[in-house]
Amino acid sequence: MRHFRRMAALEHVLGLLNWDQETQMPPKGGDIRVEEVGAVAAAHHAALCDPRIEDWAASCGAAEPGSWAEAHVAEALRLHRRAVRLPATLAEDLARQSARAQMIWEKARPTSDLGVFLPELGKLVALKRQEAECLRESDQPAYDALLAEFEPGASSAEIEAVFTRLRAALVSLRARIEAAGGASGELSGSFPAEQQLALAHRVAGLFGYDWAAGRLDLAVHPSSSGTGGDVRITTRIDEANPQDCFYSTIHEVGHAVYEQGLDPEQLLLPAGGHASMGVHESQSRLFENQLGRSRAFCEWLYPAMTATFGETGLSSPEALYRAVNAVRTGFIRTEADEVHYNLHIMMRFDLERDLISGALDVSDLPEAWNSRFEADFGMKVPDAARGCMQDVHWSAGLFGYFPTYALGNIYAGELHAALRRDMPDLDTALGAGEIGGVRDWLGARIHRLGRKHAPAALIAAACGAEPSEGALLGYLEEKYWALYGV
Incomplete structure (x- = not known):
């Protein structure tokens, strides 16, 4: 456990x-x-591959x-046995290229510069394919080996x-809402950045x-990082639309409260962290949507905004609720x-x-994205910043993360129903x-249960x-x- 505590610290x-790269690092850094x-990732991987771990466990x-x-x-054994299948040089190369590609993405995204971004993404995808081949079981799709990092x-x-199943229900609900019409109002006015942050x-x-265990900064893509007594969140500001700031912040607070609430006696130990990213996203999506977008919370938020x-x-x-x-x-x-x-x-x-899997080349990603988006949403994508370059995940090497958002929504649906059952005065609060x-x-x-149980069992x-x-x-049918009136 001492060994794993040091690894978790790394x-x-x-x-x-x-x-720091997202918020404070100087441009030339x-x-x-x-x-x-790369150096820290190499040290972490070497420690995780230490052959003494098997002996200690036995x-x-x-x-x-x-x-x-x-x-x-x-x-501990699961993490160790996964790590030893990954060559040390590949682990370091993945960390280095993820850091590099993310910096390139941040610079290229505002101008939709695919010519600069795609080559770096291509290098990262090639490394992720190698990683998947190293980690996958013989009868397992390569993608599932990466998915296991986020949702074991x-x-x-x-x-x-x-x-x-979910798609069919959501498409039906969307069609009924479109047929019903009845546009909702929109926020308008002056929303200065300093006041939004306050x-x-x-x-x-x-x-x-817990502000004694965290801080709020601005970044290109909102995020939460850290655990225990140091959990930092970021948000972003659009002075014409304060919703983005408020609901991004509430979302990241859901993540942060989870990390701040882990059992302190198990902190930095193998099973002491979060259960999965699906469970993590259930906390952020529950906070953002079922609670933050509720009619009851708008009773508090509206006078605070005015x-x-x-x-x-x-x-x-x-x-405001509408x-x-x-x-x-x-x-x-x-x-x-939410639809x-x-x-x-x-x-x-x-x-x-x-x-x-290799069925899609990185060079063909923009066209594949644009075609799929038009088919699913009925709109032509105007530029890469609003298309395949909008999210940080792929440039950061987080392949396998995206489905955990939807799993998180599903888990949040169950948690919300249980909350309402156990807290009948929830709306008043x-x-x-x-x-x-x-x-x-x-x-x-x-x-406080950390990773003692599998995600679905938890x-x-x-x-x-x-x-x-x-x-x-x-929940969605009742709300909409x-x-x-659909």
């Missing part, structure tokens, strides 16, 4: 280097940052079933089956973010409403599987901006039912029936 150093990231003997000891040893135990076939700080605190900005273009909390839940087709995933969001994820899931009870509920059932135990898309779809 992993969090990598996270700090990435946070890129070359040395690539070297720094010497432990049998642990009490369901104990932390049993979970730590099992997770999941398979692309199972996810595809869920997505097929209100974002207030909102983060309401949702349980006190901060003055005129907002909306006349009441109900008008505005933040308007269903409109758009290009940007992070700005998508369209999972359709964005399904498209990325299919594209990244083809990139890893949301309307008053008193949300500490939600953090306590999640802390006992999700946060959600089932918390909610009393096996997770499925039913709870999410029921009330808003649009």
